[in-house]
Amino acid sequence: MKTKISYEEAKEILESQNIAPLSKERVFLHESLGRVLAEDIFATQDMPEVACSNMDGYAVYSKFLGLQTPFVILEENPAGNAKECVLPLDAPYAIKTFTGARIPQNADVLVPLEQVQVETKAQSQTLHLLEIPKVGQYIREKGAHYKKGENLLAKGMRLNANHIGLLASLNRVFVEVYERAKVGILVSGNELLEIGENAHDGANIYNANGHLLVAKVLECGGIPKLYPILKDQKEQVENRVSLALQECDLVVSSGGASVGDYDFITAFCKEHTSEVVFKGVSIKPGQHISYAHFGGKQFFGLPGFPNSTLVTFELFVKEILLRLNGTHLRQIMLEIPLVQDVSKTDSRLEFRVCNVRNIKGKWTMDFEGKKDFQSAILNNFCPLDFAYNGLCILENAKKAGELVQVILL
Structure with a gap:
């Protein structure tokens, strides 16, 4: 088991995991x-299978373009016409051809309705060209969309x-x-209430993390299973972790991951050290994250603060979940100049939540409306002005104008 490793090493470990997608259906x-x-x-097959008209117009043969002789209109050719129309080549003839219809045999020019004048005499109609289009213009050639194979x-x-x-x-x-990966979600803490319950004093908080993780799993295409809230009891935590590992492809816990007397996820990891891949990553927030292979199943122990839960899910859990589902994590990383000085005193690599905006084609980022960068303030990820969420990666303090990397969430 590796402990207190760098973010780069943690990512390398996750990327090196031999994880096959689940079965097909x-x-x-x-x-x-x-x-x-x-x-x-x-x-x-080719698409289209034959040359087709791109708009309503008249199909003609280019040999007669530029002549003073009008074209004689022979017939109409609507889309879906089962009959293959043939344009004679011995005189200037035209066939009215509608959008999506097969181009008549021998025709190589389509003249749009807006570029012609139709004259009706007795039982016949003739066509005068107001403009002369190029050969092949307004015609979708066979296989223009894609070719067979x-x-x-x-x-x-x-x-x-x-x-x-x-x-x-x-x-x-x-x-x-x-198949979609089944993800067991375990949330622990004596202070937690399930949504719908009534809080009696200020000592309780609602199970935000559990439902946050349910939504995150759904966003990634997984099937979440939210288990009842765990109390800070060692036996209950152990039994529920074991049950979730039996029932699910991946298990994610929130809370109980630190070093306190009631952090029983940490205790569980210590009792199964040989199956723990790493415990602790030098990042802020989320330094107490753990990753393990318990019984051959994927397991992540995430910190209990909401921001820490969210950030570590994005940085670590998503990598494994997407691979179980048959695809890969493709983070959008931007380099954006700072508009303000940014102070930093913690030595850990920090992922600071920020607003990301695209203004007239240029990416900008700021920390407007962020109340603080404590791990408990979940509303920092819910900007009121519809900006994108981002994680600004900070190794040290920065000056205005310096480029920083931002992960777009």
Whole structure:
């Protein structure tokens, strides 16, 4: 067991873990939203299969462009037309072709409706061009979207609405995805009340961490299981940890991770030292985090302060959870100049919550509205002006104008 390691070493350890995704399953298209794709998706045919019109207009042959002779309109060609229209080549003819319709055989130019004048005489209509488009303009060529055999979606992608639309265009009714990891959530503390209970004095607080972790697990595509609040009793903590490890793929605890008399997660780790990978990381907040393989299952012991719980989940737990779900953590890291001096006295690497804004295409960050940087102030992560949340990485004090790295949350 490694103790009091650096953030860089902790990240290297997590990234080096040999963690295979869970089993695969086939789900209906709509149910695959937010799931991780377990197969590469290839195009089964060209799209479009034939050249198509990009707008309403008239299909003509370029040989007759620029002549004074008007085009004779032969017929209409709507989208979905089962009949293949053929444009004769012995005289200037035109076929009215609507958006999405197959371009008639022999036609190589589409003239939009806005660029023509139609003249009706007796039983015939003729077409005069007001503008002359380029050959191929306004025409989607065969395979313009993708070619048969082209890799369109890669295994390991988390599917969003755009992907669902593409899969539907491929006539995919079912999609192969990875199973979602089951995550057991344990929260301990005699002072905790479950939401819905009535507090009788100022000695109690509500179970914010448990529900925060439920939401975080859902955001990552996992299946959370929130167990009843644990009291600070050694036997109860041990039994519940063992049960959660049996029932879940990953277990995350909050609280009981420090060095006090009632920190029974720490005590559990000490009794299973051989299975603990590391205990303690030199960061602020969250220095008392632990990571273990108990019985072959993934386990994280997170500190009990809400900010510490949130930050350590983002920095550490997410890495393992996403890999169990079949994908990888892809943090968005920005380099942003400070607009103010930032003091720092603690020697630990600090992840200080900040507001991140994109103003006219430029990223900025500030600490406006942050009441303090104590680990208990969860509302620091809930800015009122709809700024993004970020974690500003501070190794030491900084001056205004210096660049700092910010993890966008």
